[in-house]
Amino acid sequence: MQQTNRLRPFFENLTFDRDDNHMVINFGPQHPSAHGQLRLILELDGEEVVKANPDIGYLHRGMEKMAENMIYNEFLPTTDRMDYIASSSNNYGFALAVEKLLGIEDKVPRRAKVIRTMLLELNRIISHQFWLATHALDVGAMSVFLYAFREREWGLDLIEDYCGARLTHSAIRIGGVPLDLPEGWTDNLAKYLDKVERAVKEDYEALLDENRIWKMRLENVGIIDKEMARSWAVSGIMLRGSGFEWDLRKEMPYELYEELDFDIPISDKMDSYGRYKLYMEEIRQSVRILRQLIPMYHESEPQLMANVPQYISPTKEEQMTQNYSLMQHFVLVTQGMRPPVGEVYVATESPKGELGFYINSQGEPYPYRLKIRAPSFFHTGILQDLLVGCQLADVVTIIGSTNIVFGEVDR
Amino acid sequence: MRPYRPKDNVQKKAYYNDRFYVTPQIPKDDPASDEVYSKDIEKLQSKFSISESYIQRGELVIYIDPDSNVEVLEFLKDELDYSFLMEMSAVDFLAQREGFEIFYELLSLSKRKRIRVKTFIKENQAIESVQHLFRSANFAEREMFDMFGIQVNNHPYLKRILMPDDWEGYPLRKTYPLQGDEFAQWYEVDKIFGKEARDIVGPEIRDSAHIDRYDTERFARLGHEVPRGTDISKDEPDTDNHEFQEEGGVFLIKDLNKPQKVLSEKERRER
Amino acid sequence: MAQHQVNYGQDAGLPVALTTIDKIVNWGRSNSLWVLTYGLACCGIEMMASGASRYDFDRFGTIFRASPRQAEVMVIAGTLTKKHAEFIRRLYDQMAEPKWVISMGSCANTGGMFNTYATVQGADRVVPVDIYLPGCAPRPETLQYAVMMLQKKIRREPANRNRNLKQKRFV
Numbered sequence A: 001m002q003q004t005n006r007l008r009p010f011f012e013n014l015t016f017d018r019d020d021n022h023m024v025i026n027f028g029p030q031h032p033s034a035h036g037q038l039r040l041i042l043e044l045d046g047e048e049v050v051k052a053n054p055d056i057g058y059l060h061r062g063m064e065k066m067a068e069n070m071i072y073n074e075f076l077p078t079t080d081r082m083d084y085i086a087s088s089s090n091n092y093g094f095a096l097a098v099e100k101l102l103g104i105e106d107k108v109p110r111r112a113k114v115i116r117t118m119l120l121e122l123n124r125i126i127s128h129q130f131w132l133a134t135h136a137l138d139v140g141a142m143s144v145f146l147y148a149f150r151e152r153e154w155g156l157d158l159i160e161d162y163c164g165a166r167l168t169h170s171a172i173r174i175g176g177v178p179l180d181l182p183e184g185w186t187d188n189l190a191k192y193l194d195k196v197e198r199a200v201k202e203d204y205e206a207l208l209d210e211n212r213i214w215k216m217r218l219e220n221v222g223i224i225d226k227e228m229a230r231s232w233a234v235s236g237i238m239l240r241g242s243g244f245e246w247d248l249r250k251e252m253p254y255e256l257y258e259e260l261d262f263d264i265p266i267s268d269k270m271d272s273y274g275r276y277k278l279y280m281e282e283i284r285q286s287v288r289i290l291r292q293l294i295p296m297y298h299e300s301e302p303q304l305m306a307n308v309p310q311y312i313s314p315t316k317e318e319q320m321t322q323n324y325s326l327m328q329h330f331v332l333v334t335q336g337m338r339p340p341v342g343e344v345y346v347a348t349e350s351p352k353g354e355l356g357f358y359i360n361s362q363g364e365p366y367p368y369r370l371k372i373r374a375p376s377f378f379h380t381g382i383l384q385d386l387l388v389g390c391q392l393a394d395v396v397t398i399i400g401s402t403n404i405v406f407g408e409v410d411r
Numbered sequence B: 001m002r003p004y005r006p007k008d009n010v011q012k013k014a015y016y017n018d019r020f021y022v023t024p025q026i027p028k029d030d031p032a033s034d035e036v037y038s039k040d041i042e043k044l045q046s047k048f049s050i051s052e053s054y055i056q057r058g059e060l061v062i063y064i065d066p067d068s069n070v071e072v073l074e075f076l077k078d079e080l081d082y083s084f085l086m087e088m089s090a091v092d093f094l095a096q097r098e099g100f101e102i103f104y105e106l107l108s109l110s111k112r113k114r115i116r117v118k119t120f121i122k123e124n125q126a127i128e129s130v131q132h133l134f135r136s137a138n139f140a141e142r143e144m145f146d147m148f149g150i151q152v153n154n155h156p157y158l159k160r161i162l163m164p165d166d167w168e169g170y171p172l173r174k175t176y177p178l179q180g181d182e183f184a185q186w187y188e189v190d191k192i193f194g195k196e197a198r199d200i201v202g203p204e205i206r207d208s209a210h211i212d213r214y215d216t217e218r219f220a221r222l223g224h225e226v227p228r229g230t231d232i233s234k235d236e237p238d239t240d241n242h243e244f245q246e247e248g249g250v251f252l253i254k255d256l257n258k259p260q261k262v263l264s265e266k267e268r269r270e271r
Numbered sequence C: 001m002a003q004h005q006v007n008y009g010q011d012a013g014l015p016v017a018l019t020t021i022d023k024i025v026n027w028g029r030s031n032s033l034w035v036l037t038y039g040l041a042c043c044g045i046e047m048m049a050s051g052a053s054r055y056d057f058d059r060f061g062t063i064f065r066a067s068p069r070q071a072e073v074m075v076i077a078g079t080l081t082k083k084h085a086e087f088i089r090r091l092y093d094q095m096a097e098p099k100w101v102i103s104m105g106s107c108a109n110t111g112g113m114f115n116t117y118a119t120v121q122g123a124d125r126v127v128p129v130d131i132y133l134p135g136c137a138p139r140p141e142t143l144q145y146a147v148m149m150l151q152k153k154i155r156r157e158p159a160n161r162n163r164n165l166k167q168k169r170f171v
């Protein structure tokens, strides 16, 4: 027989003595279509939502506190666990922020830049496919889930070939990348790109674009107008779906995006269907970018890490042959680099939106304060306004179309 | 004697500091050096008191009065088109200056520029909410309250957001240890089983290298397994060899029970 | 009709197998493990991947259920935080006996890399765990291996085992 515990029924911030006919339902924190640990307290009038109150923090793991107790290089693997659908984009956001803090972002060698951009775009494809899979599953299209996961696995294979991990890559380091691409990787990548392009057109879009159920559940649902988008500081596809032409890759270019030729799709439909179209279009643009990167990779010099002995460990070869380099490496690993005093806020365009890192450094090897601006945090906040007035059945599709990831929301 | 550790900042410190090391500063440029920023700062200075302004790593930073934060942000939003509040939070300076530094990160889409508005408040001072200008501040201010305990006036729903409602302490203050105070360490046990269960469940094991040979709840010695929870502190019962591998075992995983033959030097070389 | 007649006396044609009740009950149980989806963090994504196309979990008779009342295995996939801890206990209590718990990933095992104020240092402080699955994040194959180990464990135990022993640590 099982012993009982002390838990009482959980009625926190719910009031039951009410005069109106409203009903309060509790959605989450463990709900299969809540995309993680979102708890929504919904007040319903019949089928219509009159009040929505997102309750987050069920995945708060104290990352910002951890950062204050870690040297900069030590913290990098932790950033993997934020937006775990596209880990490399977090690694990159953090690495770029530290590079800006140190002032060495121009010293990153070209080959490292190519590899980083490749990883970022590959992550974008994988993340969008994952979004499509889960979103379609929530709407009820199980077969799309299986197709999208099939292609996602192929993308993960590529990443696994490069860095050995499927989910938590840590493949981008401060000052460069640790490894060169394995032999034949770019050929595999080219094959993969063909498959993805075909899959987008012949599987996802063929199944969904004109699908009546898909259209009825997404069109004119979850409308984010311009004022709401501005006020909630949404970013990424949510922003472009509301008719703003804003992509950090184009507007404030970082890495190699200045040299690359790609378009920023925008949509002024403002609803979930418009955003779905954008996701599909972005996969195509990423494929286009990756195709341009393959020749760039072959033209570049094989240097991988920036040569800044003050902050970045020397290469393995130098460590093994030169005494002073070995000492330097030892100091950098045990004590960490000491960046200058100051603060930076660096934002990159992650698959979810604007991912920013605010670093306040007091010259110590540990950051004095690190604040992560996670796009999903604000995309969860917007549910307060977005869900009001919609039907109960639409709640799940709206949450799906915001593409929130809870590792990032709660950090 | 235990070494003295300051209580106002319990974060990890560098264990070695070079006596002659002078920390460099990130250069602060004059706002007049950038044409967009120079116009903005001129307009701002004509209306508000800006105590300090500079450009650091390509971003304008201004320091304002804590009382005027709503007016400044409103001016920035309506007149200067910095209409996105991307981020806001605080930095703990309680030990050095007895207060918090609050920063607002604003973004202008039309100018493609960011501006950081900073202000300093004392420990028990409250700050005015800006959530009627930027709804994104609604969540951000709640997070700031949750993590630092900074009161925000006129916020519609100022409650803890990331931590549970009945949490004690403000996790991101420098006085709060990384691994939590006593309340935090027993939180889930107290809540689920009650305080009496503390003895049964036992304290948290925070040492990641912890191994206890006699703890049969959590550890099993390979090849000497006993049923879970057996007391082996006195004499270890002889266990008959556990059959762990069915049907020929798993690829690459060695069967520990198999008597291993010691190879002679010659045999080893031949392998 | 005559040609369809079964000759029971013929060589081992008897459609009867002799076994113990324990064995047949455990055989049924172990081959239709219904798993409660408990994706908490990154490991939850790998759990989803093991249910999806390439790693197809249905081959093991393992089907993901969204309700604890229909599930018998809880895969704690991800970081268990202090705020969430009470809910995991709630859901565990709602599951019907017999029930098993797989703790997936270092976070659920020991707190993993998150040695902080907000993380429960091991899900076994809250619910009893049967299988600990190391890795950060464990690959889908690892989860499948864990389910196979669990099946083996189920087959070894008596069918009506008393679970009091496991509960002892928990008031």
Ligand code: SF4
Pocket (backbone or CB within 6 Å): A081, A168, C041, C042, C043, C044, C077, C078, C079, C104, C105, C106, C107, C108, C112, C135, C136, C137, C138
């Ligand atoms: S074990 Fe690793 S992958 Fe799994 S939840 Fe924890 S941090 Fe994420």
